[in-house]
Amino acid sequence: MIVDIYNEVALIKSFKSFLLIILILLVRKFLNKNAFKSASIILWALLFAYLICPYQILIRIEEFSSNKVFNFILYILSYIDSVIRLMSQKTSYVLYPINRYIVTVIILCYVLYKYIKFDKIMEDSKIIHENKCIDYIKSFKIRRTVSIYINNNLKTPVTYGLLKPKIILQSYILDDEELLKYVMMHELTHIKRFHILFNHIVNIVACVFWCNPLLIISLKYLEQDIEIYTDKEVISKLVDTIETRKDYCKSMFKLMSNSIKRDYVSLKLNPNLERMIIMKNYKKTILGSFIFALTFLFSIPVFASVVKLEKDRIEVIGTEVELQSVDNSDGRIQIINEEEYNKLNLRDIYSAQLRSVDVDDNLRLERLGYTNYLFDNSNWGGTNYNGFTIKLSGLNCNGGIKYTIIIIESNKVVYEKEFNDNVIIKMKTLEDCKYEVLISNKSINILTGEITINACKQ
Structure with a gap:
């Protein structure tokens, strides 16, 4: 058996990522309810680390070992690898590199257009210096300068900007002290955890691997899992009680009545039924941690290709x-x-x-x-x-x-x-x-x- 590191082509990576995405989508709901806070996020990060990293482990085997379990795993990996490479060859006529580059450039131009359009919408925002908001910012000890703006043309809060983050609020939120507390803590958690940077990376990777439709579809689930993780972070920062979770869900209902369609280039509080159910029933269990460990173990082989050398x-x-x-x-x-x-x-x-x-x-x-x-x-x-x-x-x-x-x-x-x-x-x-x-x-x-x-x- 020869183990080597080699450069994996993007088309094969795109097909192989199908397996990892399906695995994540199958377990994400269970993990959000029963595992530790960042379980789903770690799996999503693993997926994008795989897509970004140009190298992969290549295992070349002349003869399978006598160990039946090890032999079975290598056989499955070898079979999956051969099927994926066959799919890549069959689609290489249409998805030839030059064609993929052209479509990627077109999609990147579209995303850039959306960013520019979003910035123009934000031009109507007015900066404010609300003491209560400043106190929340100080409590998070964020080294970057965070600014607070008001924009009543938007119905729900929005956070954007990487080096100098901006939180866009509405007047009705400032008038509700409890709602302001939950919104500020939620948005500041996005900023502190660099979710905005992760969001940009996800968008760029999705543009490059556009030929995997499942990846594009799964972005909304990734977005939802980020929001669920952020909800859990807010509750854990406060005193995690039934009353606290109840009050937090009430704040979601208040924002729901003013919700608008979410723009994927920004991060904002986007309450929905799934998040509220999870906030009500979330509990870290041993079974949840076990399912995460098992999923993590099954996802690792995606980073390796097994090739049986012919004599x-x-x-x-x-x-x-x-x-x-x-x-x-x-x-x-x-x-x-x-x-x-x-x-x-x-x-x-x-x-x-x-x-x-x-x-x-x-x-x-x-x-x-x-x-x-x-x-x-x-x-x-x-x-x-x-x-x-x-x-x-x-x-x-x-x-x-x-x-x-x-x-x-x-x-x-x-x-x-x-x-x-x-x-x-x-x-x-x-x-x-x-x-x-x-x-x-x-x-x-x-x-x-x-x-x-x-x-x-x-």
């Missing part, structure tokens, strides 16, 4: 001068003859991240010199070309031909052999791996000839 990946037809120390036991690399080469379904290899590797040119290596070619399997696109060929022909060198071919797969040497004549090598590749082909002249004279590298379907 005989390498096939060599020709004359190998000597066997080097590199292990080619999985047989992915083969040397083939000209007839077999001509039967292959070949294609030029291109790389969007590195450089074009449409290699079909003259080879000239100085004494003890070398050349290398880089390409990225994840960027081939279109038909599932799961391999490549290296063809060296017309080689000539005074004093005898002597050169080495080295193949590096994701920073690991998987093939290293020395040759003294023309050769054709066929290799079966792995998903989302970067490859480097290095040709090294072992002679003290100049080596010339022709080299061709093409993708092939195996």
Whole structure:
């Protein structure tokens, strides 16, 4: 078993996030009622950490272990990974990188437009210096400057601004001392916990991973869970009693009568039936903590991909001068003859991240010199070309031909052999791996000839 860290492509991440989102949606209501305050938020944060982090754990297994439980887990992970990669390949025609980038830019422009529109609405707000509000701000010991504004065009409170947060209130809230207390504590909790920053990150990630519709749909549940967590924080900051919860729910009813549709670019008190039911019945239980731990455990495999290495990946037809120390036991690399080469379904290899590797040119290596070619399997696109060929022909060198071919797969040497004549090598590749082909002249004279590298379907 080989454990490695590799760069996961966004399209596969988008599909794999389906599993984690479904898992969160299944348990979120139970966790909100029975687990500790931040249980659901931790799971949502785990989801977005997965989407943001470009790297993932790759586990390559030649043979499954004798342990039945471990073997079953690896088998399930391997099967899920293969299904997701198949889905990615099937949709790569429509969701090709350039198409995804164009749609992402369009969505980001729309979000920017919403921010600008929201700022214009806030221009009608008037700053106030209410002593009661200032006292609440001081009690939270927030280092950032928090300003209080009045805007009666809005029906419910709004909090926005990251470095200099602003709380928008309405006149009827200032006239109700108890309502003001709960509203201020709720909004200040958003500010202190940096929910506004988290909200911005969520919006940006949603723009990038727009091709996962379930992620877009789940944003309203994430938003709701943030509000529920904030409600719990307010109650815990006060004396958590039945009377306190009852008074807090009354304040929700008061705001409900003045509610308006919530704009997703802001954070504001948005009371609804689910929140009030949870505030009434919330109780931390051992079962709730157990369900959270179990959910957390099942979500971790999303961060890992399991690939079962096939044997005989390498096939060599020709004359190998000597066997080097590199292990080619999985047989992915083969040397083939000209007839077999001509039967292959070949294609030029291109790389969007590195450089074009449409290699079909003259080879000239100085004494003890070398050349290398880089390409990225994840960027081939279109038909599932799961391999490549290296063809060296017309080689000539005074004093005898002597050169080495080295193949590096994701920073690991998987093939290293020395040759003294023309050769054709066929290799079966792995998903989302970067490859480097290095040709090294072992002679003290100049080596010339022709080299061709093409993708092939195996």
